[in-house]
Amino acid sequence: MTDIDSALDDIARLREQLAASSRFQGLAPGVVALTGLFALALGGWQLRATEEDLFVWILLAAICALMIGTEAVVRSRTHHRAMADRMLTTTLNRFLPVATAGAIIGIVILLRAPEHGRLLPGLWQVLMGVGIFSVLSNLPRQMLFAALFYFATGTASLILSANNALSTAWLMMVPFGVGQLLVAGLLLHASREAPHG
Amino acid sequence: MADSSKAPFAFEGLDRVLHEKARLSIMTSLADHPKGLSFTELRELCGLTDGNLSRHVQILEEAGMVSVTKGFEGRRPLTTCKLTDEGRARFSDYLGVLEQVLRSARRKDAPEKNLREKFT
Numbered sequence: 001m002t003d004i005d006s007a008l009d010d011i012a013r014l015r016e017q018l019a020a021s022s023r024f025q026g027l028a029p030g031v032v033a034l035t036g037l038f039a040l041a042l043g044g045w046q047l048r049a050t051e052e053d054l055f056v057w058i059l060l061a062a063i064c065a066l067m068i069g070t071e072a073v074v075r076s077r078t079h080h081r082a083m084a085d086r087m088l089t090t091t092l093n094r095f096l097p098v099a100t101a102g103a104i105i106g107i108v109i110l111l112r113a114p115e116h117g118r119l120l121p122g123l124w125q126v127l128m129g130v131g132i133f134s135v136l137s138n139l140p141r142q143m144l145f146a147a148l149f150y151f152a153t154g155t156a157s158l159i160l161s162a163n164n165a166l167s168t169a170w171l172m173m174v175p176f177g178v179g180q181l182l183v184a185g186l187l188l189h190a191s192r193e194a195p196h197g
Numbered sequence: 198m199a200d201s202s203k204a205p206f207a208f209e210g211l212d213r214v215l216h217e218k219a220r221l222s223i224m225t226s227l228a229d230h231p232k233g234l235s236f237t238e239l240r241e242l243c244g245l246t247d248g249n250l251s252r253h254v255q256i257l258e259e260a261g262m263v264s265v266t267k268g269f270e271g272r273r274p275l276t277t278c279k280l281t282d283e284g285r286a287r288f289s290d291y292l293g294v295l296e297q298v299l300r301s302a303r304r305k306d307a308p309e310k311n312l313r314e315k316f317t
Contacts, residue, residue: 004303011292011299014228018285018292021231025282081286082293 036180043173122158140190
């Protein structure tokens with residue numbers, strides 16, 4: 001290995017280290033808050049129409065993921081510049097498996113065992129908590145509260161889904177609506193703090 | 198500003214604040230220690246005097262690349278330096294340009310090396 005190769009290796013290692021220790025700034029509080037409002041609106045409509053369809057929630061999740069993802073790419077290019085691709089890849093590599101698991105569980109249960117569909121809101125909330133935990137090292141430390149919130153609501157939803165007292169619209173609307181607004185608030189609070197050290 | 202397509206070796210992206218031996222040394226040490234380093238650790242890693250280290254850390258702090266916190270460890274005062282997000286981004290940009298410099302040098306060096314290998 002020449003001196004140049006060795007120097008290039010050192011540079012690559014340093015850039016990896018910088019990306020790994022940087023806070024991901026791709027999440028926009030406004031867009032995240034909007035996804036929370038969508039959840040509240042969809043839940044409200046389902047309650048009025050006495051709808052229980054969970055497929056529509058999968059569709060909403062896909063739309064929200066697309067909105068957050070597009071904004072994340074744009075913001076990363078501005079905030080992380082040369083590190084943008086590394087930061088996006090690292091975050092996606094950690095969050096994507098959990099999101100995929102949520103989609104697979106949802107589609108399989110709804111198509112093959114719809115009688116267990118009431119478990120899905122709780123399972124999705126627990127998975128959301130796991131997803132936030134998996135990217136926590138690159139997010140503002142306050143996001144721990146969002147992960148704990150989703151674990152708590154996931155547990156509560158799983159317990160409540162055992163009896164038919166609450167419709168799935170309630171079990172989706174309140175946790176995801178409030179949860180996403182909480183995430184947006186935490187991101188906004190973190191962005192007003194002193195530069196991340 | 199020079200057009201990079203017309204002047205491929207202009208390397209306009211080499212940040213002047215970072216393109217200095219002592220500051221490069223400080224930034225590299227801090228990049229390797231995400232939780233930050235005390236002033237004493239930094240001085241030993243960079244082989245700088247107290248005065249020199251203070252001066253260069255101050256320049257980096259004013260540029261928003263390093264944050265300096267003063268506290269106590271027991272009864273002893275402790276100054277800790279850390280890279281900021283802006284510092285990480287700018288250092289990564291700088292390293293990207295440095296990488297280009299080295300790749301250009303390697304391409305330039307390759308034909309000569311091949312000739313040397315052919316005739317020895």
